[in-house]
Amino acid sequence: MIRQIQEANEKINANVELLKALKKLIPNAIGKDGSIDVDTIRYWAQKATGDKSLVTEERETFNFLGKDYARLLYSLDTETVIVPDKENNKKSENKDSENLYLSGDNLEVLKHLRRSYEGQVKCIYIDPPYNTGSDDFVYNDSFDFSEKDIEEKLGINSDSESAKRIHKMISRKSSRSHAAWLTFMYPRLKLARDLMKDDGVIFISIDDNEQANLKILCDEIFGEENFCGNLIIETATDNNARQISTDHEYMLC
Structure with a gap:
């Protein structure tokens, strides 16, 4: 036990806890090889402070209409x-249960x-929801924000059309x-990350409609280096008329 601690201590330096905090706060700033993407840190610092001088050139990022709104939903208690x-709970089969079921x-x-x-x-x-168009998914988070609220809470310029477009998306309820799907998923995956242990794992079922978007979203929230694999799940035995096999779904891990 002591030897293990000593061996671990040999790898510790003054920045270890800082790096752990950074990895937890901005997981997509840490590459697969442990390298740090300073541009990503600058990007989120600019988001936090509004100081546009922090980001001086174009960079790779994953944006979608409603992303800042989704970040707001995550932050609201x-x-x-x-x-x-x-x-x-009084039923005999439930009386001594240690399970927790929330609806x-x-x-x-x-x-x-x-x-x-x-x-x-x-x-x-x-x-x-897979967002197939034939499933039950519609964006329906019940937060009653006006366009003015969105402008103020997201720091959007009143001359911009962004607040109007976001308000239209979230108020249509359809x-x-x-x-809309990404706006729905973002705060929920962020909360799932908060629940997980450092060595925890999350499995997410999905199909072709949003698999690509989900992978990029998870890379940002959980960190690209934490991606384990994309499991292929066979769901049928017939191919479609175009002779392209679509008899499977995915499970990201």
């Missing part, structure tokens, strides 16, 4: 309360879970666009 289902808006539920289980979850599996 829940104003809901958990109400126990006393009748269900409600998963964005709010995740925020409640974070209060008690932040950094403690070993494994997460989610099966989000948007199935890629941007």
Whole structure:
């Protein structure tokens, strides 16, 4: 035990904790080889401070309509309360159960879970809407923000059309666009990351409609170096009429 600690201490320097904090705060700033992307740090520093001088040239980044709004949803604390289902809990089969089942808006539920289980979850599996156009997905987060609210909270210039476009997307309650799907997923995946242990793992089912976007989004939230693989799951035995095999879905890990 002591020898292991001594060996670990030999690798420690004054910047280890700083790097750990940076990796947790901005995971996509750390490359697969452990290198640090200073431009990414500058980008998020500019977002945090509004100081545009921090980013002086174009850089690779993943943007979509509603991203800053999604970051806002992640930052807002829940104003809901958990109400126990006393009748269900009194049933003999549930009386001594140590399981926890929460029903409600998963964005709010995740925020409640974070209060008690932040950094403690070993494994997460989610099966989000695939945004196929024929599934049940519509953007329906119930936050009543006006265009003016969006301008103020996101720091958008009043002359810009961005606030109007974001407001239109979130107020239609029927948007199935890629941007709407990403806006829906972003805060939920960020909250999932908050729940996970450092050696935790998340599995996410998806199909061709959003697989590419999901991979890039996860690289930003969890860090590209933490990508384990893309599992292929066979879902049918027939190919389509174009003779291109589409008999599978994906599970990102």
